[in-house]
Amino acid sequence: MTTTTMAEAPVAPPAAKPWYKVLYVQVLIAIVLGAIVGWLWPQVATNDWIKALGDGFIKLIKMVIAPIIFCTVVSGIAHIQDAKKVGRIGVKALVYFEVVSTFALVIGLLIGNLVRPGAGFGNAAANEAAVANYAKQAAGQKSVDFVLHIIPDTVVGAFAQGEILQVLLFSVLFGFALMGLGERGHTIRSFIDDAAHAVFGVISIVMRAAPIGAFGAMAYTIGKFGTGAILNLIGLIATFYVTAALFVFVVLGIIARIAGFSIFKFLAYIKDELLIVLGTSSSESALPSLMEKLERLGCSKSVVGLVVPTGYSFNLDGTNIYMTLATLFIAQALGFDLSFAQQLTILVVAMLTSKGASGITGAGFITLAATLAVVDPRLVPGMAIVLGIDKFMSECRALTNLCGNGVACVIVAWWEGELDRDKLNAALARQIDPTDMETAVTTD
Numbered sequence: 001m002t003t004t005t006m007a008e009a010p011v012a013p014p015a016a017k018p019w020y021k022v023l024y025v026q027v028l029i030a031i032v033l034g035a036i037v038g039w040l041w042p043q044v045a046t047n048d049w050i051k052a053l054g055d056g057f058i059k060l061i062k063m064v065i066a067p068i069i070f071c072t073v074v075s076g077i078a079h080i081q082d083a084k085k086v087g088r089i090g091v092k093a094l095v096y097f098e099v100v101s102t103f104a105l106v107i108g109l110l111i112g113n114l115v116r117p118g119a120g121f122g123n124a125a126a127n128e129a130a131v132a133n134y135a136k137q138a139a140g141q142k143s144v145d146f147v148l149h150i151i152p153d154t155v156v157g158a159f160a161q162g163e164i165l166q167v168l169l170f171s172v173l174f175g176f177a178l179m180g181l182g183e184r185g186h187t188i189r190s191f192i193d194d195a196a197h198a199v200f201g202v203i204s205i206v207m208r209a210a211p212i213g214a215f216g217a218m219a220y221t222i223g224k225f226g227t228g229a230i231l232n233l234i235g236l237i238a239t240f241y242v243t244a245a246l247f248v249f250v251v252l253g254i255i256a257r258i259a260g261f262s263i264f265k266f267l268a269y270i271k272d273e274l275l276i277v278l279g280t281s282s283s284e285s286a287l288p289s290l291m292e293k294l295e296r297l298g299c300s301k302s303v304v305g306l307v308v309p310t311g312y313s314f315n316l317d318g319t320n321i322y323m324t325l326a327t328l329f330i331a332q333a334l335g336f337d338l339s340f341a342q343q344l345t346i347l348v349v350a351m352l353t354s355k356g357a358s359g360i361t362g363a364g365f366i367t368l369a370a371t372l373a374v375v376d377p378r379l380v381p382g383m384a385i386v387l388g389i390d391k392f393m394s395e396c397r398a399l400t401n402l403c404g405n406g407v408a409c410v411i412v413a414w415w416e417g418e419l420d421r422d423k424l425n426a427a428l429a430r431q432i433d434p435t436d437m438e439t440a441v442t443t444d
Contacts, residue, residue: 030215031389037215038222045223053216054384058369060206060213062380064199065370066159070171071196077175078189093307093412097315098351100404103251104317105347108324111243113343117235117325118332162373168349210387217387233389236329240393243321244400252407259414260421263407265428269297270406277398287312290406298423299413307412311405318400322393323350323371330372330382342375349374 019025038045150169152158158166178185178192253263267274273290287308294304327346331338338346350371368386372379386393413419 026211027214030211031218034215034218035222038219038224042223045219050216050223051220054213054218054220054387055216055381057206057209057213057216057387058381058383060209061369061383062162062373064202064206065373066162066167067195067199068203069167069370070159070174071192071199073168073171074175074178075189075192075196077172078178078185078192089303089306089412089416090310092415093310093408094314096408096412096415097311100251100255100408101315101317101320101351102347104247104320104404105324105350107247107251108243108321109328109343109346111239111246112325112328115235115239116328116332117239118232118329168374214387217384221385232329232333233386236325236386237389237393240322240325241396243325244318244396247317247321248400248403252403255411256407259411261410261424261428266407266410267403268430269293269428270402273402273406274399277402290402294406294409296423297410297427298420299409300418303413303416303418304409307409308405311408312401315405315408316401317404318397319367320350321400322397323368326368326386326393327371327375327379330379330385331375333385334379334382336376336379338375345375346371 034045037050044050150166152163152166152170155170157163158170178188181188248267249263256263256266270290270293273293291304291308294308295301324346327350328338328343350367369380369383372383410419410424
């Protein structure tokens with residue numbers, strides 16, 4: 001009797017979190033306060049302890065880079081064996097992901113070099129000594145030394161010293177070795193997946209310190225470089241959003257048109273998922289409903305089940321654009337002139353470090369740190385410059401990633417001949433309400 005009563009008792013909905021406890025709001029308030037302190041009291045803002053707030057947060061981020069890169073890259077590669085079970089679908093999906101991701105990286109580099117949003121940031125003369133030292137080191141390093149440096153003396157040493165490129169090399173090799181084990185590697189794969197979740201849990205704890213880091217970084221930036229730095233930061237945000245829009249509407253739009261549908265109608269079809277992502281800054285929050293809608297759009301269940309989850313690790317267009325633009329911005333702001341070879345390095349490294357960064361809020365900032373560490377470790381402190389505006393960038397990263405994965409699923413289904421064209425046309429023409437579950441069931 002008592003058990004029945006307890007079972008039938010209604011469960012109270014969770015209380016809404018007060019606005020002042022929302023991380024998004026806290027970071028925004030910290031940014032504003034930091035800018036005010038830097039503007040009104042520049043001597044206070046440039047104090048070592050204020051600077052340490054931003055630097056400390058950056059060190060917390062760097063602390064988890066190596067394990068995050070290892071877990072995500074190994075897990076992503078090891079799970080490709082699931083793609084092999086469905087043969088051509090997996091191969092086509094991976095080829096599409098890498099080609100389109102390369103387009104995103106190249107567009108980011110081109111726009112960053114043309115617009116140069118970081119140029120004129122602060123006093124470039126203050127960096128003359130650093131630039132001269134950098135040029136001296138670059139001239140003294142042969143290409144063969146660079147290649148040999150990628151190979152670690154020991155695996156443990158690569159992790160201990162934070163040599164990201166060495167960690168990447170070992171992660172790729174370990175991932176392919178684990179993939180070759182087949183079912184025998186199931187236990188290790190599960191362990192690495194669980195370890196990745198645990199490390200992302202560490203990131204969620206670290207991100208609670210984001211308001212403190214944002215305050216210190218913004219106060220020090222404005223205090224040292226003046227209010228003119230705000231214009232550069234706004235310019236970076238605007239450049240990123242315009243570049244992402246260019247990629248979605250032009251690159252993805254052309255791809256969609258080749259497959260016979262409109263990118264504008266497709267975005268209208270997934271507008272609910274876009275709003276979910278906008279509120280959470282994570283494209284993973286919309287994953288279940290996106291997969292359901294893509295099935296109702298006419299994509300076969302097998303294609304949706306393979307392409308979308310795989311795309312969340314291998315098809316991160318927004319993150320790729322962000323990393324190229326942010327890397328160039330930081331280099332320009334600090335007075336570093338990256339060579340053509342180094343910009344090609346950004347393409348290769350960003351392609352690897354971006355894997356697995358889609359689902360977690362702030363993970364794009366982690367991958368930026370990894371990319372900067374490989375291009376030149378002296379660029380890593382420059383992350384403090386963009387820390388205060390990373391939240392605004394995170395929104396656009398997640399939205400672009402979601403759009404890219406949705407289009408990728410439709411394209412692969414069309415390529416494989418598993419796209420129901422009638423369902424596609426009916427859904428995009430709004431002849432069927434995408435939120436009507438009963439209609440969706442009867443049309444399957």
